[in-house]
């Protein structure tokens with residue numbers, strides 16, 4: 001636990017991390033940690049916080065509904081608009097199986113990468129991260145930066161070279177390590193905002209005409225992110241959290257919810273509410 005607290009305090013993100021103890025489900029808010037009822041609240045929760053998905057909803061709300069409906073180990077929660085996997089992770093924290101559907105390839109890949117938290121060897125992940133950084137630093141010296149005008153507006157030339165070096169090193173040498181590769185991919189994807197000097201609005205948009213005061217170096221940000229993954233993986237394992245959970249590539253209008261029974265507890269933000277069928 002001490003190691004985890006240390007890792008947490010060394011990490012500096014583009015979002016506020018709660019100073020309180022880490023827990024699987026949100027603890028009572030302190031004076032410092034106000035609740036918004038939205039995805040921001042999840043940034044104090046292990047694994048949820050690996051990628052900031054502004055369209056996500058609060059894990060606490062999911063946990064409350066699971067409690068309210070007295071769900072048990074034989075139940076399956078189904079989220080037909082799974083997004084970045086909040087429902088699945090909140091269900092796993094309670095030992096309940098969960099299934100999701102998500103049409104967007106990129107968002108689904110983020111959700112499924114997060115749901116791999118109970119599979120990797122975190123020490124191997126850290127080793128791969130260092131190896132990738134070493135190779136990227138060599139590559140950066142001969143790396144041509146992209147010429148897109150928008151990218152050049154969003155990133156400093158050195159940042160752009162380093163991000164490109166990370167991406168291309170990953171693609172050429174690190175994309176075939178299965179689970180570990182998915183987490184390395186997620187780490188590169190998750191740092192894009194904090195490495196940009198332009199405004200990154202609450203939603204997924206960039207605001208090229210606004211600037212941020214604090215911009216992170218891609219290598220530092222990547223290492224911090226993988227360290228966060230690693231410490232969260234260790235924490236979750238210590239807590240004995242887990243259950244089966246995945247997000248399938250399916251359209252909510254046509255899916256039958258896979259193994260989720262028809263009377264599953266369903267979550268949706270598309271119509272801004274929870275549905276019990």
Ligand SMILES: C[S@@+](CC[C@H](N)C(=O)[O-])C[C@H]1O[C@@H](n2cnc3c(N)ncnc32)[C@H](O)[C@@H]1O
Pocket residue numbers: 039053055056057058079080081082083084085086087101102103104107250251252253269270
């Ligand atoms: C508001 S977000 C859900 C957020 C999620 N609960 C979370 O916390 O991360 C809605 C998601 O529904 C997905 N979506 C939209 N139409 C869909 C459809 N017909 N079938 C499945 N997913 C869909 C979108 O790509 C988006 O990621």
